[in-house]
Amino acid sequence: MRLTMRLTWMFVFAVLSMAPVMAEDGHREESHRNNVGVFLGVTGEDRRDRAGTLALEYSRWFDESFGIGGVVEYAFGDLDFLVLAVPLAYRVDAWKFYAGPGVEMEERGDTEFLFRIGGEYAFEVGERTEVAPQVNLDFVDGDTVVVFGVLVAYGF
Numbered sequence: 801m802r803l804t805m806r807l808t809w810m811f812v813f814a815v816l817s818m819a820p821v822m823a824e825d826g827h828r829e830e831s832h833r834n835n836v837g838v839f840l841g842v843t844g845e846d847r848r849d850r851a852g853t854l855a856l857e858y859s860r861w862f863d864e865s866f867g868i869g870g871v872v873e874y875a876f877g878d879l880d881f882l883v884l885a886v887p888l889a890y891r892v893d894a895w896k897f898y899a900g901p902g903v904e905m906e907e908r909g910d911t912e913f914l915f916r917i918g919g920e921y922a923f924e925v926g927e928r929t930e931v932a933p934q935v936n937l938d939f940v941d942g943d944t945v946v947v948f949g950v951l952v953a954y955g956f
Contacts, residue, residue: 832928832955835859839934841949843875851879853947865891869898871916873947880907883938885916894922896932904940914940920951928955 839855855873862868866889873883885902898918905911918936925931930953938945 833861835953835955837951837953839949839951841947843945843947849878851875851877853949857951859889881905887916896920896922912941914938
């Protein structure tokens with residue numbers, strides 16, 4: 801296993817192990833309309849090897865339940881592709897579910913349409929920060945790409 805993959809797995813395990821300890825009891829009384837976060841995880845599928853993944857995510861919540869987001873995600877290592885997605889979001893307490901269109905741009909210039917679905921469970925860390933294990937499925941050109949990891953987000 802490559803060093804990048806080992807470091808990614810160690811980070812994901814460390815954050816997941818600490819999240820329940822850092823989490824506060826109860827649900828946030830006042831939600832923030834905007835959230836920005838950094839995602840670190842692993843991408844894998846049948847036609848490709850696994851790769852470390854880094855992403856920036858933004859979400860704008862219209863009310864307590866519905867929002868829209870933007871994702872810029874890069875899979876690195878043996879893979880070299882960029883994903884841009886604009887998912888709609890639905891929130892139920894600490895659970896968030898996503899679905900929406902996007903594109904996958906490969907290093908050799910190929911661009912393919914994708915459809916992403918996903919979910920996460922957010923642990924509150926302080927008043928404005930949350931740590932969320934996240935799983936996404938991207939449907940690209942007849943293949944299913946699995947992306948999982950941890951999102952650390954800040955609300956404002």
